[in-house]
Amino acid sequence: MEPVRLELEDICKNYQQGDTTIHALQHVNLVIEPGEYLSITGQSGSGKSTLMNILGCLDVPSSGYYRIGGQDMGKMTPGELADFRSRTIGFIFQSFCLMPDLNALENVELPLLYQKVPKKERKQRAMEALRRVGLENRMRHRPSQMSGGQQQRTAIARAIASQPSVILADEPTGNLDSESGKAVMEILGELNREGKTVVIITHDDKIAKTTRTNVRICNGIVS
Numbered sequence: 031m032e033p034v035r036l037e038l039e040d041i042c043k044n045y046q047q048g049d050t051t052i053h054a055l056q057h058v059n060l061v062i063e064p065g066e067y068l069s070i071t072g073q074s075g076s077g078k079s080t081l082m083n084i085l086g087c088l089d090v091p092s093s094g095y096y097r098i099g100g101q102d103m104g105k106m107t108p109g110e111l112a113d114f115r116s117r118t119i120g121f122i123f124q125s126f127c128l129m130p131d132l133n134a135l136e137n138v139e140l141p142l143l144y145q146k147v148p149k150k151e152r153k154q155r156a157m158e159a160l161r162r163v164g165l166e167n168r169m170r171h172r173p174s175q176m177s178g179g180q181q182q183r184t185a186i187a188r189a190i191a192s193q194p195s196v197i198l199a200d201e202p203t204g205n206l207d208s209e210s211g212k213a214v215m216e217i218l219g220e221l222n223r224e225g226k227t228v229v230i231i232t233h234d235d236k237i238a239k240t241t242r243t244n245v246r247i248c249n250g251i252v253s
């Protein structure tokens with residue numbers, strides 16, 4: 031997929047909790063250029079995951095506009111949105127989110143299966159993605175048979191197998207030792223140098239320093 035610009039315009043997200051309204055995002059304006067390498071930092075509870083969920087079309091804002099490549103996400107049906115998301119954005123989560131009963135190859139193939147990529151191409155692309163992250167010798171391993179770092183690299187392979195133009199990573203090194211964390215950050219940096227937009231959500235300032243741009247979020251306000 032070709033590079034796209036992500037544009038958040040006056041985005042608010044509220045959560046209702048009994049009688050109180052939590053203003054998780056407050057009038058957020060943010061433009062992420064194609065090929066950008068951006069970190070978003072903020073303390074726990076500041077709204078990072080809420081922002082990532084909206085950037086990734088996993089959740090919808092309470093108000094405001096979100097455009098990807100000029101297209102208004104608010105105008106898409108849930109089905110269109112899911113399809114657009116799976117072709118445009120690759121996700122990496124702190125907790126890896128791999129299927130425990132599937133091996134690495136099957137995990138990486140799964141999104142391609144949903145995208146109806148033919149079987150042979152599916153396998154080829156999954157194997158190439160796993161080679162890319164240095165896991166050519168772990169394709170038949172299940173998550174429980176791999177280290178945390180290997181599991182996260184499997185998740186990266188799954189994210190890139192769909193050839194998305196945007197990678198969204200929420201605390202990608204949060205559950206890793208420092209060495210595995212470094213390896214994961216190196217792969218993300220490489221993907222960015224190849225032209226992908228990479229957005230990393232983190233509370234770790236050391237990681238933020240390795241990205242080209244950083245924005246801070248505090249009480250739902252981005253600055």
Ligand SMILES: Nc1ncnc2c1ncn2[C@@H]1O[C@H](COP(=O)(O)OP(=O)(O)O)[C@@H](O)[C@H]1O
Pocket residue numbers: 045046047052053054072073074075076077078079080081
């Ligand atoms: N589903 C939800 N329902 C109610 N409140 C939520 C929900 N998700 C997040 N929040 C609240 O919104 C704020 C931002 O949360 P979050 O985006 O998860 O922050 P972070 O990822 O920076 O820790 C917090 O006050 C949190 O308690």
Ligand SMILES: [Mg+2]
Pocket residue numbers: 078079080
């Ligand atoms: Mg979070």
